[in-house]
Amino acid sequence: MKERIAVNPQIHFGKPCVSGTRIPVQSVLELVREGLPFAEIIRDYYPDLEPEDIRACVQYAIDVVAVEDIHLAPT
Numbered sequence: 001m002k003e004r005i006a007v008n009p010q011i012h013f014g015k016p017c018v019s020g021t022r023i024p025v026q027s028v029l030e031l032v033r034e035g036l037p038f039a040e041i042i043r044d045y046y047p048d049l050e051p052e053d054i055r056a057c058v059q060y061a062i063d064v065v066a067v068e069d070i071h072l073a074p075t
Contacts, residue, residue, distance in 0.1 A: 004056035016060060018053045021046075028057040 006019040
């Protein structure tokens with residue numbers, strides 16, 4: 001699934017995109033957040049995507065959060 005997401009400094013300033021496209025992961029995740037079904041995202045916004053590409057975007061976000069260090073300020 002990781003091969004479905006690419007980071008290229010020449011595309012969207014290095015923001016992660018769906019491989020072989022200029023579609024940013026963030027844009028796909030925003031549509032998922034709005035509750036759009038995968039089929040609607042593909043039909044109405046990104047016809048070049050496959051459901052597996054959208055799943056890869058979600059997994060990418062999970063992976064980023066999983067390794068992120070959280071530093072809480074003392075209260």
